[in-house]
Amino acid sequence: MIITSFDRGIARMTLSNPRRKNAITLEMAAAMEEFCARVRADETIGAAVIDAEGGYFCSGADTRDLADSSADPASPEAVARTSAVYNAFVGVGRLPVPSVSLVAGGAVGAGLNLALATDLLIVTPDAVLDSGFLARGIHPGGGHLALLGRAVGYQQAVALGVLGAALTGTEAVRRGLAWAAVEPGELLGTATRLVAKAAADPALARRIKDSATLELGPPAVPWSAAVEIERGVQMWSLGRKGHDGWARKPAAPGTGADGG
Structure with a gap:
C-alpha cells in the first residue's frame, strides 16, 4: 500500500x-x-x-x-x-x-x-x-x-x-x-x-521547477535560451512582490542588494 x-x-x-x-x-x-x-x-x-x-x-x-x-x-x-x-x-x-x-x-x-x-x-x-x-x-x-x-x-x-x-x-x-x-x-x-x-511558496516553487525542467532537460538548452525562459517568469515574480515588498526585510546575507 x-x-x-x-x-x-x-x-x-x-x-x-x-x-x-x-x-x-x-x-x-x-x-x-x-x-x-x-x-x-x-x-x-x-x-x-x-x-x-x-x-x-x-x-x-x-x-x-x-x-x-x-x-x-x-x-x-x-x-x-x-x-x-x-x-x-x-x-x-x-x-x-x-x-x-x-x-x-x-x-x-x-x-x-x-x-x-x-x-x-x-x-x-x-x-x-x-x-x-x-x-x-x-x-x-x-x-x-x-x-x-x-x-x-x-x-x-x-x-x-x-x-x-x-x-x-x-x-x-x-x-x-x-x-x-x-x-x-x-x-x-x-x-x-x-x-x-x-513548501512555503508553492506558486514560485512550481515556476522555478518548470524553468529548471525546460533549461536543464534533457536536452539542456543554451544559456541564451535559458535567459529567455527565465525572463517572463522573473517578471511575474517581481510583479507579485511589488515595489514595497523589497522594504519588508533585508536581503539574505551574501545575496547582494539587488538579489536578481
Missing part, C-alpha cells in the same frame, strides 16, 4: 510493503499515480517527499508480476503490467514541484528508477543503490539508462546500468548521484528543512 500526507505545502508519499522490501505492486502503482495527480492539481503543494517504511526504500517491481509477465512478455496483459509500474515513477518524475527521495537500506531496479525520478536523493551512508537488472538476467526498463545518464553522466551510467556496479550511499554522494548521506533517523528532518522554502 501507499501512505500519503499533505501538510504545510509538502506532499509525502510513503511506500508501505515492508515484507517485500517495498516492491511496487500493481495496486501500489495505481495509488502512486493518484498521489501524483493530487500534487499536480493542488497548487498549495510546493514540494514532494518520497520515502518508505521498514528501513528499505524499494526493491523494484514485484517479482510475482515480473514472473507473470515473463510467461508471455508480448501479451497485452504483460505490457499493461510493466507499463503500470513505469507510469508510476514517470508520474513522479513529471511532478510540477521539487521532489526528494529518502533512500534507506537500498534501491534496486525499478526502485532505483523511482528514486532517480525525483529531483534529488538523500540516502543513508550504508544504503545500496543497485541497477540490479543485469544480476536478474533481464534488460533495464523504464528508461533506466537515461535516468542514470542524466544523474551521473555516460561513464558512470555504464558502470552502474551496463556492468552492474553498485554504490553505497556514501559513494553515491561522492559521485554526484545523491545530495547528502545522513543517518536513518535524520532523513525526514533533513528533507523537510531542504524543501521548506519551496
Whole structure:
C-alpha cells in the first residue's frame, strides 16, 4: 500500500510493503499515480517527499508480476503490467514541484528508477543503490539508462546500468548521484528543512521547477535560451512582490542588494 500526507505545502508519499522490501505492486502503482495527480492539481503543494517504511526504500517491481509477465512478455496483459509500474515513477518524475527521495537500506531496479525520478536523493551512508537488472538476467526498463545518464553522466551510467556496479550511499554522494548521506533517523528532518522554502511558496516553487525542467532537460538548452525562459517568469515574480515588498526585510546575507 501507499501512505500519503499533505501538510504545510509538502506532499509525502510513503511506500508501505515492508515484507517485500517495498516492491511496487500493481495496486501500489495505481495509488502512486493518484498521489501524483493530487500534487499536480493542488497548487498549495510546493514540494514532494518520497520515502518508505521498514528501513528499505524499494526493491523494484514485484517479482510475482515480473514472473507473470515473463510467461508471455508480448501479451497485452504483460505490457499493461510493466507499463503500470513505469507510469508510476514517470508520474513522479513529471511532478510540477521539487521532489526528494529518502533512500534507506537500498534501491534496486525499478526502485532505483523511482528514486532517480525525483529531483534529488538523500540516502543513508550504508544504503545500496543497485541497477540490479543485469544480476536478474533481464534488460533495464523504464528508461533506466537515461535516468542514470542524466544523474551521473555516460561513464558512470555504464558502470552502474551496463556492468552492474553498485554504490553505497556514501559513494553515491561522492559521485554526484545523491545530495547528502545522513543517518536513518535524520532523513525526514533533513528533507523537510531542504524543501521548506519551496513548501512555503508553492506558486514560485512550481515556476522555478518548470524553468529548471525546460533549461536543464534533457536536452539542456543554451544559456541564451535559458535567459529567455527565465525572463517572463522573473517578471511575474517581481510583479507579485511589488515595489514595497523589497522594504519588508533585508536581503539574505551574501545575496547582494539587488538579489536578481
